[in-house]
Amino acid sequence: MIVFSAKISSKHQKKLTETFPNQQFVFGEQPADIEKQLDEAEVYVTYGNDVTEEFLAKAPNVKWIACLSAGVDGFPFEQLKERGILLTNARGIHKTQMAEYAIAMLLQVYRNAKTIIENERHSEWDKGVRIREITGKTLLILGTGAIGSETARLAKAFHMNVIGVSRSGKATEHFDEVYRATELMRALPQADLIVSVLPSTAETKQILTYNHFKAMRESAVFLNMGRGDVLIEDDLLRAVREEEIDHAVLDVFEEEPLPKEHGFWKEKNITITPHLSGLSPEYVKRALEIFHKNLAVYENKNGELINKINPDRGY
Incomplete structure (x- = not known):
């Protein structure tokens, strides 16, 4: 049966x-x-x-x-x-929609969509909004499986240099180079954009700490659409508040729904979506x-x- x-x-x-x-x-x-x-x-x-x-x-x-x-x-x-x-x-089965989500959210941050939408709501004409391009930037993807590989493939349409991090460090299609997980700290400073699609395992639990965020560029954008427990949330919050990184996009959290009193909600340089990157x-x-x-x-x-x-x- x-x-x-x-x-x-x-x-x-x-x-x-x-x-x-x-x-x-x-x-x-x-x-x-x-x-x-x-x-x-x-x-x-x-x-x-x-x-x-x-x-x-x-x-x-x-x-x-x-x-x-x-x-x-x-x-x-x-x-x-x-x-x-x-x-x-x-x-x-999530690779198509999650790769689209990653590129869409990174573009929104670089094109400052939150500010533009807020200005529109208030009928405010401001051509001084900070705009950047993702074309030619370096993208680091934590996890080189189906979702990571599809994200890398789409990134190539923007002529991005794509670095991967995986358990084995094995060469993978669409990635310019792949580091072992043990070499993560070497890879982080190279990236303009970092996307985590890591699963939740004993090896990945709270793998990202304050020191990892500090190792990123101050202009870096970090996006997590894998699992919420791969990072220490207080460490990420501290890194954003101390401007160790420029912006964080978060779709997954240790506790879901994210409590209304959580500090993530209060930061203008954190974008929150309700675990919808895999929806299709x-x-x-x-x-x-x-x-x-x-x-x-x-x-x-x-x-x-x-x-x-x-x-x-x-x-």
């Missing part, structure tokens, strides 16, 4: 049932409906926030959990490993394309699952 807690449209449900006629699908509309089926669930399809130790205790027969999002940092990996439960995610009308379609391919592999017991998660690494 394949149980969905992830809500999908009737059109997508119909395609699944027609493509896999030998499978029994349960598309749960309410948590109570889903819970009734957990005893029999072999495959569980979710957006991820409901998979806990308590959930696993109620699903004794589950063999594969298919997460339709990329983030799996909250999953109980020890229990998954102990029971040999497969876990896959939707890594790669194509999201579910792309996620289900991965699930379709994986279900065919799982059903036929032939081939390799796409985006299989290593529980020891958490990605």
Whole structure:
């Protein structure tokens, strides 16, 4: 039995049932409906926030959990490993919209869109607004996977010098050079613009501290659209207030929604968006394309699952 807690449209449900006629699908509309089926669930399809130790205790027969999002940092990996439960995610489906978000937000900062919009609201004609160009600048991307690589590809349209940082430092398409994560402090001073798409893992948690922001150029713009816990928020706030960097664009935070009293809201040189960089009308379609391919592999017991998660690494 394949149980969905992830809500999908009737059109997508119909395609699944027609493509896999030998499978029994349960598309749960309410948590109570889903819970009734957990005893029999072999495959569980979710957006991820409901998979806990308590959930696993109620699903004794589950063999594969298919997460339709990329983030799996909250999953109980020890229990998954102990029971040999497969876990896959939707890594790669965010690259288009998130790369567009990165370029759009960097352009907004360099073109001073916040000031221009505010002037428009007050009918103020001011041609003295500070305007810059991203063309020819150096972009540093922390994370050279699908999202980082697509951001790098778009950056090349602006003739940017693109540097990457990854765990291995392996050469990657669209990057002029790639540093190992251990060489981060060497890379930071070179960049005009820094974009983090790092996932949340034991290795990346609070990897960015005040010293890292201080190592950036005073004119640097830092953008985080990976995970909120890759930086120490108080350190970033201090760096902005002390003008160690010029601007920060933040789409992800340690606590979401970001509390109204948080200091980030009060800084004119911080731009906040509500964790929307990964949103797209194509999201579910792309996620289900991965699930379709994986279900065919799982059903036929032939081939390799796409985006299989290593529980020891958490990605």
